[in-house]
Amino acid sequence: MIIVMKAGATREEVDAILSRIQEMSYRPHVIEGVERTVIGAVGDERGKDRLQALDVMAGVESVMPILKPYKLASSQGRPERSAFTVNGTAVGGGKLSVIAGPCSVEGRDQILEIARLIKDAGANMLRGGAFKPRTSPYSFQGMGEEGLKHLVEAREATGLPIVTEVMNPEEVELVARYADVLQIGARNVQNFSLLKRVGQASKPIFLKRGMMTTLEEFLMSAEYVLSEGNAHVILCERGIRTFETATRNTLDISAVPVLQSETHLPVFVDPSHASGNWRLVNVLCRAAVAAGADGLMVEVHANPAEAMSDGAQSLKPPKFAQLMKDLIPFAAAAGRSF
Ligand code: PEP
């Protein structure tokens, strides 16, 4: 159920509702908007008639059932889209955020160099995998904690928040000690114990759609994180598996408007993994921004031919700088600022 408070409802009125929800053995989730507070009450669906009775309490404007299975991720009853900051960098709220960097952290000098280059080009956050989900056990698996330390040095040098993947629940604490944003990769989108664990972390989550997940399943994965109390989830469309073989995956551009009508969460697009081909990255980035994306994730490598992973889809730094310029009119047309 969603309990919409009147504009100007007092703190005491909100607290009274929260206590009542807890007495009924539901979990309250408070969503503070600019104008009004909305409270989500989640728990056993069968008792929802009892929650309806909150309608008569002071400060309540309306009580309505959330019809979607993703109760907290749903846009229903949420007048505003989610916006938050990552170490001072805004996500959502009309801002277009660009996360850039190599697929993998390969060494200290590599990540420091690329961090400076993408920062100069206007990127907002630095990405780089230290724990890599590789299809083959014989491929480079990432530098682990040493890679995280290099990322922290790159953050100190540039001020860019760092986004990096965590692959299993036991490593969440370790990765969260270094990272500003925890990435959940496409292959782990339905790893429910991992989702629950990152739902308890105090860092925002960058959740990638699986190559075989429907948008409803994707939102249910976000719901796992939200239901554990972590309200800061960024969704990322990164291509799905179709019969088409010309590209690594198929970028589902319609995911952007569909997700934005279904959920209040920020929606990003990763054309690098979607296409698997650096030549397609620029145009797909522009398409994503035109479709209304809140941000992009782009792989950039100083020497793609020598990259330890995903070289074929990585832009060289000058091409990334050009992309940032090419995005300007598209961002303006979509009502986004950098
Ligand atoms: C990545 O971001 O490098 C990655 C492995 O992405 P995905 O999980 O989308 O394949």
Ligand code: MN
């Ligand atoms: Mn990659």
